[in-house]
Amino acid sequence: AQSVTQLGSHVSVSEGALVLLRCNYSSSVPPYLFWYVQYPNQGLQLLLKYTSAATLVKGINGFEAEFKKSETSFHLTKPSAHMSDAAEYFCAVRASGANNLFFGTGTRLTVIP
Amino acid sequence: DTGVSQDPRHKITKRGQNVTFRCDPISEHNRLYWYRQTLGQGPEFLTYFQNEAQLEKSRLLSDRFSAERPKGSFSTLEIQRTEQGDSAMYLCASSLVGGVGDNEQFFGPGTRLTVL
Numbered sequence: 614a615q616s617v618t619q620l621g622s623h624v625s626v627s628e629g630a631l632v633l634l635r636c637n638y639s640s641s642v643p644p645y646l647f648w649y650v651q652y653p654n655q656g657l658q659l660l661l662k663y664t665s666a667a668t669l670v671k672g673i674n675g676f677e678a679e680f681k682k683s684e685t686s687f688h689l690t691k692p693s694a695h696m697s698d699a700a701e702y703f704c705a706v707r708a709s710g711a712n713n714l715f716f717g718t719g720t721r722l723t724v725i726p
Numbered sequence: 727d728t729g730v731s732q733d734p735r736h737k738i739t740k741r742g743q744n745v746t747f748r749c750d751p752i753s754e755h756n757r758l759y760w761y762r763q764t765l766g767q768g769p770e771f772l773t774y775f776q777n778e779a780q781l782e783k784s785r786l787l788s789d790r791f792s793a794e795r796p797k798g799s800f801s802t803l804e805i806q807r808t809e810q811g812d813s814a815m816y817l818c819a820s821s822l823v824g825g826v827g828d829n830e831q832f833f834g835p836g837t838r839l840t841v842l
Contacts, residue, residue: 617768657819
């Protein structure tokens with residue numbers, strides 16, 4: 614079975630502050646892990662993905678995430694928030710050999726000027 | 727732009743009517759997925775195709791829902807006798823299996839359905 618838990622449905626940070634969005638996963642087999650971003654009334658855009666190579670994954674727009682097997686976590690970070698980062702962020706898991714993604718419930722990021 | 731496209735972007739219908747949505751995947755992609763996203767939730771898997779074959783259906787896909795991909799290119803999702811609970815964003819994604827990219831799914835902009 615696969616599942617994803619995103620802690621915090623809403624996160625607010627000041628512009629220039631660290632962004633930390635939390636994701637914990639459950640998977641019975643080695644997972645592939647993803648972070649997607651969704652802007653209002655748009656589809657999902659892939660930020661980054663973990664596919665069993667390097668545990669620290671760098672993505673677009675300055676985001677990165679670290680796969681920690683011992684903690685079953687894949688938290689998303691960005692050193693300095695920008696106003697354009699305000700959006701909904703989804704963590705997703707796909708088990709190796711599976712075909713579809715399982716998504717978390719999302720975290721809405723607000724950036725305060 | 728050669729990304730995934732969906733039509734229409736918005737659909738408002740009355741309860742009991744039938745609706746059909748279209749998805750055009752990235753041209754060389756052999757897999758196509760449908761997801762449903764309700765307000766405040768993440769997308770939930772509905773079904774997927776490998777070329778023209780529908781290989782998996784979620785239990786969320788009730789008998790009122792049918793999806794097709796007749797020529798292995800575009801796909802349609804039809805909902806018959808719509809209910810208010812069908813109101814959601816319907817997302818389409820495509821991927822290439824067997825090539826580079828680790829079966830990465832690319833999403834379209836979605837079709838937002840409102841059932842009155």
